[in-house]
Amino acid sequence: MLDTSVLLAALDPEDVSHRIAAERLRAYRDRGDTFIVSAIVLAEALVAESRRGAPAVDERRAAISKAFGPTRPIDDRVAVDAAALRAAHPALRLPDALVIAVGRVDRVAVILTADHRWSRVDDRVELVA
Secondary structure: OOOOOHHHHHHHOOOOHHHHHHHHHHHHHHOOOOOOOOOHHHHHHOHHHHHHOOHHHHHHHHHHHHHOEEEEEEOOOHHHHHHHHHOOOOOOOOOOOOHHHHHOOOOOEEEEEOHHHHHHOOOOOOOOO
């Protein structure tokens, strides 16, 4: 499961975390692992491109899909789990709760993020920083 911070770092060679994110993703891919990108991560990853217009959005969307596969929609089970996470962790932002909830609902082995606060929320969180 990828958080926006890791996805953007992997896609941007100028990002301070690019090298470590790319290495970590390559290691998982080399092991045969697959990735999940939730609809909320896709939305966050398209904000900058949205300022530049539809062609930029389409290009970024295609790059994400090619690298990581189809986008995982947010469904009722994820929404319910995200609500429970927010109730248990009031400082957790809703977009973050949704990303973690997808990982929990889909029973992923690892949730990759650069946000150290997430490690208090779920044991599957692995920091990429």
